[in-house]
Amino acid sequence: MKKSWITCVSLVAAAAVLMFASCSNISEGDSASYYSKNGASAKAEKTLVATVNGITSIEAVQSQVASRTVLPEPQAIDTGLVYVLEGKSSIGGKIDAKSVTVNAGSETGTGTVTISFPDTSIWELTLTAYKDSAVASAATHVQEKEYSAPNTANGAAAGSTVKKYAYNPVLTATTEVSLVAGSPKITFNMNVKGLETPGTVAIGANPSDDSKKAGFVYTGKSVKITHYEIALYDRISGAAILNKAEPSVAATTGKVEVTPTAGNVDFSADSTSLANVAPGEYVLGVAFYNNYNEVDYQVGFWSDYVVVAPGQTTTFSELITGIDEKPKAPENFTAELVANSEVNGTFLAKLTWEDKATNENNYEIDLYEVNDDAAKTALTVETIKTAANATKLATLGFSSHYDADTVESDKIVDFKDGSLYYGGGSLFASSEEATLKLDTGKLYEVVIRAVKSANDKSDDVARTATADFTAANHINRVRISYITAPYTIKVGSKEGQQYVTYHTFKGDEIALLADAKNGFTLSYKGTDVPAENFKGWISAADGESSVSAATYKNVNVLADIAVDFAATLKTYSYSTDVTSDFVALKSFTNSADSTGTDVNVTGNVATVNAKANERLSVSAVDADSEYSGYVIAVDGYLYTQEQACTLYLSRLATGTHNILVAGEKADGSGKTTLYSYSFTLKVER
Known part of the structure; x- marks a missing residue:
């Protein structure tokens, strides 16, 4: 897996911030007296030397990313950078933004900076490195300037403005340190997190090895190449990248003609440097073409990941081979x-x-x-x-x-x-x-x-088999939906009138929750249903078939509860003699349609066209107001506990869906029966 170089180098700094993070509930007015009583002083001054660590080891980063990734040179601290320090203390002290000198340390890429603190309290310090020499003479390093945006190349809407820093930061670090207890060790682990200074991708000579030049081996035999095109692409979508640093910058693509003769062809560093590129990860792609009868035909492609760091140049200097070869299989x-x-x-x-x-x-x-x-x-x-x-x-x-x-x-x-x-x-x-x-x-x-x-x-x-998905039983997940309404099912800390579990089918049947004595309980309006009255699970599709296990197909089941389990408690049994007359369906063409058209259930199937209709109303017919405690479920999901519901057809996939409509009805003796009717809704488009 290819990981972000920018992310990797910022983790150390993030950890440092967490280590030094602190909080206080002392009000600003009381802070001076509080800290003076605890060793802090608004008058005492202290000078300490802090360690500054640059990004020095590209090898350590390279071991964490794919071998083909092209990385920028590490940004050490001794590369002619200008450093600006600023800070604020917990008792109101300030170190205004000012240029400081970072002296080279004993180890490569490290250094030290001397800091004079106006008081001995808790300080938050920020050290920023710039490539701009102008910063050295001014504290206006955070000055912003505005660009108009005539187009969207910089990521802004047409006619708007976009603010950019007047100078170009390339490294930064923030740390907190307490001087209350003495003279602690202070360390700035410089990183690039959050910096937007553009970088450059150079295609050409390797700055550390003049003998290495970017290009490709062209045999001129199996494929004819008349020209190539080098570009940066978004590594997810594959779209060509536009520069976002300045509104005037054009697309980061370059097209260079190639003489179609055999041999090693060098890329021109001048014509193929891609400048003003926002920091991030990209795909560097070289597309090879053959122009035949005034039409460009792509005959080859080469690619690699490149990482662009703030203010840095990432150089590609590899000799590309195998353009006319079959790609290797993953x-x-x-x-x-x-x-x-x-x-x-x-x-x-x-x-x-x-x-x-x-x-x-x-x-x-x-x-x-x-x-x-x-x-x-x-x-x-x-x-x-x-x-x-x-x-x-x-x-x-x-x-x-x-x-x-x-x-x-x-x-x-x-x-x-x-x-x-x-x-x-x-x-x-x-x-x-x-x-x-x-x-x-x-x-x-x-x-x-x-x-x-x-x-x-x-x-x-x-694919190779894994523990999640074995070789013999494929990629899958199974949903088991337990619909217990009007009863409440409780499994562990989860409670409701529906309980859903997911499983991976690996060849053996998946057992349903089998015993109310173990793993779950059922209740009605706060009264527990005795375990012996739970008879098992029945299919939500027909309301009567017993179901005890699942394979790879989704399963929707209802709780089958024995009647008369308590003289004072409403009890239910499922009736199978309810007909389609128990259900009324109407389709509506649009939001202005308030009348609707009747949809008939024929052969236990109702068909509706989603292109011609916006929604479908489903309701239980109750002319004599005999029912209560309604349940309407769609594909095993409890949809509503009202007499009617509206299904928006745009949200239902083409194909068949199981609809369950139920209502409870008292029989006059204190007992209640849950009458239900299940049918198939066929959605067409």
Whole structure:
């Protein structure tokens, strides 16, 4: 997994802040007297020497990120930077922003700074390093200047203004220190957290090794290259990045013509430096083209992660090879459950792999639904793709990387925020993780490959089994919904008229809550239902079939309670002789439609078109006002306890949904029966 260099180097500083953090409930008016009684003095002055640690070891950072990541040179403290110190004390003292000298320390990348404190109390200090020499003669380092925004290149709306610091900070650190008890050790661990000074990506010679130059090996044999294009891309969406530092800066892309002759082709450092880039992580991509009959055809792609640090230059100086080779297949492809990700009938599965290719444009994932768990399809590409019980749902990737006339172009589901199955991550070049949003109650399988072009891809790779999702039983989550209304079910600290659990099906049946004596209790209006009166669970679909276990499909059950368990308590039994006359359905075309159209239940199925109708009302028919304690449930979820409810069809997926309508009715002898009717709602579009 590729981690942020900026995040890594800021952790130490964040920890330092926490170590020195303190709080006080002493009012400002009392602070001087309080601290003077406890050793602090508003008159006493003290001079101490603080240690300053720069970011010196790129090797330590590199061990935590992918080997292909291109990192900036470490920003040490002895690189001609200008330092500004400022601070405030707990009793009102101040160190106004002023330039200070940081002397080189005994170790590389460290230094010391001498600080004169006006008082001996608790101080909050901030040390900031700038590359601007003008800061040395003024304390206006926080001065802001405004730019007009003629376009959105700087991230601001057209016609607005955007404020930027007049100078360019590249390192900063804040620490708190108490001088009350003596002379403590003071350390500034410099970091780049929160700094927005633009950096540069240089494509060319390595500043520390003149013999290394960026370029590519061009054989001129299997593929013809007429030109290439170097650009920075958003590492999630794959979109080309625009500079955000100044409104006048254009897109960070460069296009350079290449003479189509064999040999090593050097990139020009002057024409391919990408300046004014906001700090962060990007994909550096080189796209290779062949211009044929005035049309550019992409024939190759190379990519790597680059990290841009505030005010720093990140230099790429690698000789690219394998442009005309088939991309290497990813390795160690796995799927794991994202903990506590179940919501609204979906869950998240995180896919990870090792990126072994350097010339891929993106990755593609084939998503399959396995329709029968009995077959227990083995985890090989061949068995997954040819299994009679497996249906391909989609190929996730980038449709824009296909020509419009390519056969596969209409089969690609773009993997991006807001799209079908997207739960996070990316399938763009150099990525190593993507999260899928999948439905509960289904079995899934996945196959991945690296893609250079529509006709040039790596071999397909099936996932490796994990503890979350085994080889034989696929990627899945099962929802079991216990509907106990009008009774209250209590499991541990959870209490309500519905209880939902989630499980992963691994081949063995999943037992339902089986015994009211163990694990849960039922009650009605504060009175416990005796355990012996709980008869078990029955299907919410038909109101009578006994259910004791689940496989990979979602299960919705009702509590079956024996009647007459207490003479003074309302008791219920489920009736199966209620007909569709117990339910009234009306569809409404839009918000102005107050009349609606009757929807009939025929053969226990009601059909409604979501394109032609906005909403559907569901109600229990009670002409004589005999019923109370209503329950309306949708797909196992308790929807309302009123006589009627409104279902907005845009929120219901195309297909079938189970609707349960129930109402309690007293029989005149002090006992109550819960009458229920269940039917299938078919939503069309």
